[in-house]
Amino acid sequence: MARATASIGTTNYATSITTGHHRLTADEGPELGGKDTGPAPYDLLIAALGACTVITLRMYAERKKWPVEAVHADVHFVRDGDSQRIDRTLRIEGALDDEQRKRMADIAERTPVTLTLKRGLEIRTTLA
Structure with missing residues (x-):
């Protein structure tokens, strides 16, 4: 991978x-x-999430043959004391109805990088 x-x-x-x-x-x-x-490292992290989001939504729109002209994801890592979160705002250009837009937002919640971040993952460190 x-x-x-x-x-x-x-x-x-x-x-x-x-x-x-x-x-x-x-x-x-x-x-x-x-x-x-x-x-910076956190910039790369949110860039990866943004890229995965728009790529996945583009693929989905193409498969559905929806008239999506462009997909934009504004991704922001927020730290407030001990609390952390990522805010993601989608902007979809094209003649989609409300139900299609809602479906695109739902798909964004299940992109591969989104799911990885939400689940967390084990990191193993070894010395060479």
Whole structure:
């Protein structure tokens, strides 16, 4: 399934990420000692959720042959003291009726990344 490698040297906190044949850079903002050369880890997390959401909804609309012109997901990680949540707002362009829009929102609640985040998952760490 999915696999990524992350590496960091001595430059705070620029991180090189490789996944498949793609290369990304992650970093922290200046407020945390980084240089903001790429998205921060939580930005990458919500970006993955947003991407999975719009891809899944596009696939669903195509399968149903619904007239969806574009799907947008605004995803926001919110931390309030010890409480955390993700707020996701969908904007669907196209001539859909209310029932179709409601169905798209229902499908968004069951995308693969959404379900993974809602269920949680075991993380095993080993030293090489």
